[in-house]
Amino acid sequence: xxxxxxxxxxxxxxxxxxxxxxxxxxxxxxxxxxxxxxxxxxxxxxxxxxxxxxxxxxxxxxxxxxxxxxxxxxxxxxxxxxxxxxxxxxxxxxxxxxxxxxxxxxxxxxxxxxxxxxxxxxxxxxxxxxxxxxx
Amino acid sequence: xxxxxxxxxxxxxxxxxxxxxxxxxxxxxxxxxxxxxxxxxxxxxxxxxxxxxxxxxxxxxxxxxxxxxxxxxxxxxxxxxxxxxxxxxxxxxxxxxxxxxxxxxxxxxxxxxxxxxxxxxxxxxxxxxxxxxxx
DNA sequence: TTAATTGCAAATCCTTTGCAGATTC
DNA sequence: GAATCTGCAAAGGATTTGCAATTAA
Numbered sequence: 001x002x003x004x005x006x007x008x009x010x011x012x013x014x015x016x017x018x019x020x021x022x023x024x025x026x027x028x029x030x031x032x033x034x035x036x037x038x039x040x041x042x043x044x045x046x047x048x049x050x051x052x053x054x055x056x057x058x059x060x061x062x063x064x065x066x067x068x069x070x071x072x073x074x075x076x077x078x079x080x081x082x083x084x085x086x087x088x089x090x091x092x093x094x095x096x097x098x099x100x101x102x103x104x105x106x107x108x109x110x111x112x113x114x115x116x117x118x119x120x121x122x123x124x125x126x127x128x129x130x131x132x133x134x135x
Numbered sequence: 136x137x138x139x140x141x142x143x144x145x146x147x148x149x150x151x152x153x154x155x156x157x158x159x160x161x162x163x164x165x166x167x168x169x170x171x172x173x174x175x176x177x178x179x180x181x182x183x184x185x186x187x188x189x190x191x192x193x194x195x196x197x198x199x200x201x202x203x204x205x206x207x208x209x210x211x212x213x214x215x216x217x218x219x220x221x222x223x224x225x226x227x228x229x230x231x232x233x234x235x236x237x238x239x240x241x242x243x244x245x246x247x248x249x250x251x252x253x254x255x256x257x258x259x260x261x262x263x264x265x266x267x268x269x270x
Numbered sequence: 271t272t273a274a275t276t277g278c279a280a281a282t283c284c285t286t287t288g289c290a291g292a293t294t295c
Numbered sequence: 296g297a298a299t300c301t302g303c304a305a306a307g308g309a310t311t312t313g314c315a316a317t318t319a320a
Contacts, residue, residue, distance in 0.1 A: 007294050007299060029284080043302045048285060064199040068309075069284065083245055094241050099234065103256045106229050110218055111261035119254045121238045123247035142274060142319050163310080178277045183310060203284075204309065 006053060014040040015050045025063060025071035063118070083121045094121075141188060149175035150185045160198060160206035196251065218256045229256075 006012060018034050026034070032047045051072050054060040060072045083092040099119060107114035141147060153169045161169070167182045186207050189195040195207045218227040234254060242249035 009294070009300065011301075027284090045286080045303075046301055049300085052286090064201065064203065066197075066199065067283090068199065068203055068205075070203075083242060083247055092245050092247075094245065099237055102234055102237075103254075107218060107256055107258045110227050110229070112218055112227075112256075112258035114256060114258045117254065117256040119238070119252065121242055121247075121249060121252040123242045123249045126246035144275065144319070146276070180278075180311080181276055184275085187311090202308090 010040075011042045011046050012050055014038075014042055015047060015054075019054075019060065019072070019074045023073065025061075025065075025073040027065070027069040027071055029069070031072070083123060145175075146177045146181050147185055149173075149177055150182060150189075154189075154195065154207070154209045158208065160196075160200075160208040162200075162204045162206055164204070166207065198253065218258060 014035055015031065018031055018038070018040075022034070028048050028051055029044065031051070032042065032044045035042050035047070051060065051062075051070075055062045055072065060074055063071050065071055083094055103117040104114050149170055150166065153166055153173070153175075157169070163183050163186050164179065166186070167177065167179045170177050170182070186195065186197075186205075190197045190207065194210060196210050198206050200206055218229055234252075238252040239249050
């Protein structure tokens with residue numbers, strides 16, 4: 001019982017192409033706009049559907065932002081960790097080989113097989129900290 | 136210019152009381168139900184408003200679950216980390232003093248002030264792994 | 271008294287669904 | 296030709312807002 005691969009359609013090709021051209025997390029609506037900008041008309045409904053399929057197939061990562069939107073990004077092999085500014089939303093990608101080892105150890109200690117992990121550090125960036133101090 | 140403290144109302148007292156009695160993250164709707172269960176009728180709108188105020192005042196932490204809901208919890212000093220089974224959803228709380236140090240160092244290195252962090256390890260628990268092997 | 275707070279209903283926003291017509295295989 | 300995929304319009308679910316009535320200070 002193999003999952004059939006989706007049919008190659010103009011819409012799927014276009015969405016796939018946009019996903020390849022961006023490496024930050026983007027909302028479905030952002031992707032819809034990007035498609036429109038390049039002249040590829042794809043309905044928002046379809047964008048949502050393709051994104052949902054891709055997420056289920058494990059081809060894209062999904063996360064939720066504070067505004068209640070889902071953000072999508074093509075999966076990369078490495079796990080990613082982010083540092084996010086609570087004020088301006090600035091995001092810094094950080095590496096964490098030490099943490100990779102730690103998460104794995106934690107899983108093993110508890111009898112789990114690790115599949116993936118997500119680490120998000122919420123803080124205030126230097127600029128925003130400065131703004132807060134001065135007013 | 137001091138922010139005036141909110142008036143003491145039956146509703147605010149009730150919400151505050153529920154928040155104190157729970158230490159896990161709960162949705163606004165959950166809190167609304169809990170209030171109703173104790174016999175404290177507070178409109179859902181008001182629950183949302185009080186929660187939003189509390190979050191802005193830094194009295195409660197907010198995060199988003201995958202269903203798109205906001206979850207609230209009275210701020211605690213300790214950060215929590217979870218190990219989640221991808222198959223059965225079993226959740227194990229783990230401690231990570233080493234990681235506390237790491238997240239803090241990462242923030243500092245990047246000029247950020249750390250506010251909080253979330254770590255979620257997704258894996259497969261021993262039971263589910265066994266099930267996968269046998270059937 | 272009087273400015274803040276509440277509750278209801280209606281409005282928003284993001285996302286999902288039903289369904290008929292267009293497409294891929 | 297048959298099973299998928301699309302797009303539209305409508306439905307859903309969480310959260311917010313307008314506004315008149317209520318209430319704490």
